[in-house]
Amino acid sequence: MLESVDPVNNTHDSLFAMNGAALIRAAGLVCLGAASTATAAAAQARVEPLADCFFAAPETTPPLTQECGYVVVPENPDRADSPEIKLGFLRLSARTDDPQAPLFMLSGGPGNTFIKPESLLLFGDGFLGPVLDERDVVFLDQRGTANAVPVLDCPGIYGLPWTAHERGLDEAGALELGREALAGCVAEARAAGIDLAQYNSVRIAADVDAARAALGYDRIVYYGASYGAQLGQHFMRDFPDSLQAVVLDGANSLSRKSWVQERVRDVDVATDKLAALCAADAKCAQAYDIPALIGQAMALFDNGPIRTTYQDPADPGIRLDLTLTAADLANTIFGFQTGQIGIRSLPAVLTAILADGRTSAAEILGQQKGTAIVASRGATKGESAILMHMAVVCSDDPVNSADDMIVDPDASAYARAYGAAVLEEYIEFCRAVDVPPLPDDTDVDVTTDVPTLILAGDLDARTPVIRSELVAATLPRATIVEFPEGTHVQLGEINQCAGQILRAFLADPAAAPDTGCIADMPRRGFVLPDGTISVQ
Structure with missing residues (x-):
């Protein structure tokens, strides 16, 4: 169930997706030395153009001038004999001969990509299209993702x-099967x-x-969604002189330990x-x-798992003969919380689950779980490059045991069940990946004096507003804009008000944003x- 989120494709509802699919401490990592690494990487980088882009633009895409290619960099810029890797980019050219600083857009996951047809739809005249009147837009893939070379999937x-079902494995057996599969991919990559140790937030x-x-810019405006917002803070710390302004959409602070540790609290805050x-x-x-509905639904499993077909x-x-657990219900609830369509339906779905007790729960949850198992048969791709995802997550304050999870005494049964399921999976998978941790000085919140706009959704169960508040607390020129009905990643939800505020911020990063459109949403x-719908 590897949890990740692609901000331009939230599979539960919006145009984008962060699919809910799915540390060892190794010796030998020293402080990466951001300044020397930056100098070496920039000196060795070059652009490799592509005659054809990574995909054919959809017919509904507005007229755009596109350029695609690779930025070629050393895998390890601290080594003279390092192999080269390639980072896919897609550049949309400004409609002016004298453009302002470009907008660089980095996706989430980690392991997701913005270089796909859906991203171009953002730049219609009614949303972000006017940005191109003044500046280039560059979608850049992170090392190891879909349009990079190599792809770490x-x-x-x-x-x-499906394999676990065929073998008749229980949850523990399925988890071990996943760990073995990931360990096999790790062995093949090595x-x-x-060098999986080079796939971390500092290197990215x-x-x-x-x-x-390499693309010819002195300074940029950085936009990061979800993990991209966390990555943006590393960029702010290490390369402040390269920035004109920053937009963080669905942010976590660097001082916060692994998001897995605090998933219980985050889920309850959003609920x-x-x-x-x-x-x-x-x-x-x-x-x-x-x-009450969530509590009653979780209580259906007080007498043990539910068996169904x-x-x-x-x-x-x-x-399929299925065994449904409290974790299955918790995963379902969380899935409905992560986007605009699902979250509006959640209470109605819970009511349906409770209608005939364990019988109705078996029918609804069994249908969902069975459909997912059958859909996985023969599957070879997901929304994230999973090996890259794990390398990055497992290098940054990874969880090692159940004791690492923060659980408040009054935490809900739902949040506990969901958090435990996520924790268990990442413990096992990080053991399989076995990458060294980043140094402790990367866990300090940034204090960069760069104008920063932070977009946050009040209903966000992945990065609730309390996380954005931690980010803003140490940034002297940061402004948080909260959307009362927003979930995770506002551009991914095609939030027109967020787009309006973003465009105004780009025009004048020093000005206080006009948030009046929030009241009109x-x-x-x-x-x-x-x-029917409850709108009054």
Whole structure:
């Protein structure tokens, strides 16, 4: 269930996706020396153009002048004999002969990409298109991702739900199967000469600066979504002189330890915000008590797992015997919390799950789990480059044991179950990847005096507003803009108000943003038991 999020494709609802799929301390890592690394990387970087772009632009894309290619950098700029790696880029040219500092856009995950057809749709006239009137836009892939060379993925891991079913494995057996598959991919990568220790946030930040220089820019405006927002803070720390301004969309602070450690708290904070939004909506408040619904649904598993069967409607020969656990329910709830469509339906779905107790829970959750297992049969791709994802996550304050998770005494059963499932998976997978940790001085919040706009959604269960507040606390020129009904990554939700505020910030980063459009944003409401919407 590797948790990651692609900001331009939230699979549960929006145009983008961070698919919910899915430390060892090694000796020998010294402080990476950002200044010397930056100089070496920038000096050795070069641009390798491509005659054809990475994909064909969709017919609905507005007229855009595109250039695609690779920025070629050393895998380890501290070594004279380092092999080269390639970072895919897509540049949209400004509609002026005298452009301002370009907008560099970095995706999340880690392991996701902005270089795909959906990203071009952002630049219609009604959203971010006017940005191109004044500046270039550069989508840059991080090392190891889909449009990089090499791609650090693990194709065999995506079909494991089906393989585990075929082998009759329980949850522990399935987890071990995943660890073995990832360990196999790690061995293959190392046999091919890939140094996984070079795939971390410090190296990637140096790549961004090397790309800036190679593409011919003195300074840039940096936009980062989700993990890209965390990466942006590393860039701010190591390369402040390369920045004109920064936009962080769905941010975590560097001082915060692994997000896995605090997933329980984050989930409960977001659930409380959702409950408050429902309570302020008369029709929703009359129909639902969201915390009570979640608690009652989790209590269905107090007497143990629920066993059921799933019949594939497309193939009568496929009939799965399933064991449903509290973790399955928790994963379902979290999935509905992560985007605009799902979050509006969550109370109605919980009501349906509870309708006939364990019987209705078996039907609904079994349908979902069975569909996912069958869909994984033969799968070789996901939204993230999983090996790159794990190398980055497992180099930055990785979790080593259950004791690493922060659990408040009053934490909900739902948050505990979800957090435990995430924790268990990352402990095992980080053991398989076995990369050295970043030095402790990378865990200090940045204090860079660069104008910074932080976009945050009040309903965000991945990076709740409390995380953005930690980021802003040490940045003297930071402004947080909170969206009361926003979930994770505002541009990914095609939040028109966020786009308006972003465009104004780019025009004048020193000015206080006009957030008046937030009050004018339409209420979306909740799905009620009769199928209508609660908007008053």
